[in-house]
Amino acid sequence: MQMRTIEIVVGTFLLAGLISLAILAIRVSGFTVNPDQQTYTVVAKFDNIGGLVVRSKVSIAGVIVGTVTDISLDQETFMAEVVMNIDSDVNEISRDTTAAILTEGLLGGKFIGLSIGAEEDYLKEGDEIYDTQSAIILEELIGKFLLGQF
Amino acid sequence: MISRLRKLGQYLLSIMSVLGRAGELWWQAVWRRPRLSNAPLLMRQIYQLGVLSVVIIALSGFSIGAVLALQGYNQLVKYGAESALGLGVALVLVMEIGPVVSGLLFAGRAGSAVTAEIGLMKATEQLSSMEMIGVDPLQRIIAPRIWAGFISMPILSLMFCVVGIWGASLVGVNWLGVYEGAFWSAMQEGVDFETHVLKGIVKSVVFGLVVTWVAVFQGYDAEPTSEGIAAATTRTVVYSSVAVLVLDFFLTLVMFNF
Numbered sequence A: 001m002q003m004r005t006i007e008i009v010v011g012t013f014l015l016a017g018l019i020s021l022a023i024l025a026i027r028v029s030g031f032t033v034n035p036d037q038q039t040y041t042v043v044a045k046f047d048n049i050g051g052l053v054v055r056s057k058v059s060i061a062g063v064i065v066g067t068v069t070d071i072s073l074d075q076e077t078f079m080a081e082v083v084m085n086i087d088s089d090v091n092e093i094s095r096d097t098t099a100a101i102l103t104e105g106l107l108g109g110k111f112i113g114l115s116i117g118a119e120e121d122y123l124k125e126g127d128e129i130y131d132t133q134s135a136i137i138l139e140e141l142i143g144k145f146l147l148g149q150f
Numbered sequence B: 001m002i003s004r005l006r007k008l009g010q011y012l013l014s015i016m017s018v019l020g021r022a023g024e025l026w027w028q029a030v031w032r033r034p035r036l037s038n039a040p041l042l043m044r045q046i047y048q049l050g051v052l053s054v055v056i057i058a059l060s061g062f063s064i065g066a067v068l069a070l071q072g073y074n075q076l077v078k079y080g081a082e083s084a085l086g087l088g089v090a091l092v093l094v095m096e097i098g099p100v101v102s103g104l105l106f107a108g109r110a111g112s113a114v115t116a117e118i119g120l121m122k123a124t125e126q127l128s129s130m131e132m133i134g135v136d137p138l139q140r141i142i143a144p145r146i147w148a149g150f151i152s153m154p155i156l157s158l159m160f161c162v163v164g165i166w167g168a169s170l171v172g173v174n175w176l177g178v179y180e181g182a183f184w185s186a187m188q189e190g191v192d193f194e195t196h197v198l199k200g201i202v203k204s205v206v207f208g209l210v211v212t213w214v215a216v217f218q219g220y221d222a223e224p225t226s227e228g229i230a231a232a233t234t235r236t237v238v239y240s241s242v243a244v245l246v247l248d249f250f251l252t253l254v255m256f257n258f
Helices: A002-030 A138-149 B001-029 B034-079 B084-125 B126-132 B137-175 B182-192 B193-220 B226-255
Strands: A039-046 A058-062 A063-073 A079-087 A097-102 A111-113 A127-129 A131-133
Touching: A002 B034, A002 B084, A002 B137, A002 B182, A002 B193, A039 A063, A039 A097, A039 A131, A131 B137, B001 B137, B001 B193, B034 B084, B034 B137, B084 B126, B084 B182, B084 B193, B084 B226, B126 B137, B137 B182, B137 B193, B193 B226
Parallel strands: A039 A127, A058 A111, A097 A131
Antiparallel strands: A039 A079, A058 A063, A063 A079, A097 A111
8 A cells, every 4th residue: 555545544543543532531521621710718617527528519509619629627626627619700708608518419429508698798718607507417317306206 | 299390490480581582572672762764664553553453443332332321221220320321331431341342352453463474574584584684673573563552552442432432322312212411411420531531541551562562572482383373373362362351450450549
């Protein structure tokens, strides 16, 4: 076969490989490049975070506005300290907002839902959300129910 | 007793010497500076090993994707979870079946051909004549084949995955009636580029290296008779298939944090 034809075919082959990679990246894995989204950090302490993990979603009214970036144990109060990054274009979250750990669907993963308060003062970089609701643990619920019954 | 021990020792030593010779061949061939004048040779080998394998890869990828969709649907529909079909098929294809099956096909389609070709060159003393006229067979024959396998294998594996997922979507969405939005969105939600797709690519690169290495060495080391070439070709397919499967286990163990 002519060298020219071989070169064209090999070029097409390499191109097809790149296209496959692009399809796998965009269509299959939903790979998106965020042009460094500006964020600010907010802290919240919970009695129990259930199955919340780093990279869990933070949402307001079901819209994703940030992610959990760090989870640690506060050694003094023995509460879970959750650090989350919130997109900086969502910058009018009032100080008396409630952060609750909710479950996606019946068996889905945990995420943080923020319900906005009424105060005029807004959360800034490094602020803490004081009003928190822990994750609902099924075993605790059942325990309470049993105690209430008997 | 002593003679048994001696047999064992001989066996071990022969394995070591084979491994050593194979390693040296690979090292020598890869470490030669690739010359620009050798680019046409590399092109020709990518054509032989890669482009000519596209049809078999695409065909197998399509069938495997379609079968996965059929079987997966049958199980998932019992739990009403058929919307996770796309996710399941994509994960299985990208992480395991894509690299492994295309590695096996590559060993059968391209590896055996390489061994037979080099073995015949050795049997007809083409390799030694090359040395006679001052051409390095490692550089001219071995190196382009190793590099071609190294380049072609990941591309073939990527194609396998894409065609497989396309086959699964044809069967799942267009035939069995899984809701299209759920099929793709569950897939995009669950498949991560770095943790799943990239690790699959790493696997396919390793498989490409191993398969061409085995094939080239078996050809180079073949007994220069017709039986010798036949045996070497068989060994190539057997050894490289086993190597792909065993390495897959260990790569999974290392890369996916068990």
